[in-house]
Amino acid sequence: PLRRQRQMCIRDSLDIAINELKDIAPELYITLGSDGAQVVTQSGSSNVSGLSVKPIDTNGAGDIYAGACLAARSQGASPQDAAKFANHAAAHLIQTYGARLTSIQAYADLKASFVS
Numbered sequence: 401p402l403r404r405q406r407q408m409c410i411r412d413s414l415d416i417a418i419n420e421l422k423d424i425a426p427e428l429y430i431t432l433g434s435d436g437a438q439v440v441t442q443s444g445s446s447n448v449s450g451l452s453v454k455p456i457d458t459n460g461a462g463d464i465y466a467g468a469c470l471a472a473r474s475q476g477a478s479p480q481d482a483a484k485f486a487n488h489a490a491a492h493l494i495q496t497y498g499a500r501l502t503s504i505q506a507y508a509d510l511k512a513s514f515v516s
Contacts (some may be wrong), residue, residue: 418445436449437450446480448484449487451488457498458494460498464486464500467487467489469482469486474513
């Protein structure tokens with residue numbers, strides 16, 4: 401019961417934040433850890449599933465999510481596909497130690513391994 405009450409409070413707080421921000425931001429991406437992300441656009445809201453991985457080091461997960469999402473959107477991906485790629489990037493990163501990719505080739509490999 402306590403866990404459910406906590407989840408309801410978090411959900412209520414998130415809904416309030418989304419309602420406040422959606423009027424000033426054309427797109428919102430809310431990361432939900434292993435549960436994926438919520439994408440909010442002017443046309444509605446959708447959830448993008450997370451990936452099941454064994455986390456080793458979560459440092460940098462939010463940073464790589466933001467960068468991967470922005471990179472995907474700037475290359476023409478839809479908001480949902482950008483969030484999927486960002487989830488993929490973050491899931492990849494947290495499976496090893498270190499808060500960033502080690503090289504440009506590592507980014508190319510990450511992109512090549514992504515299936516939308």
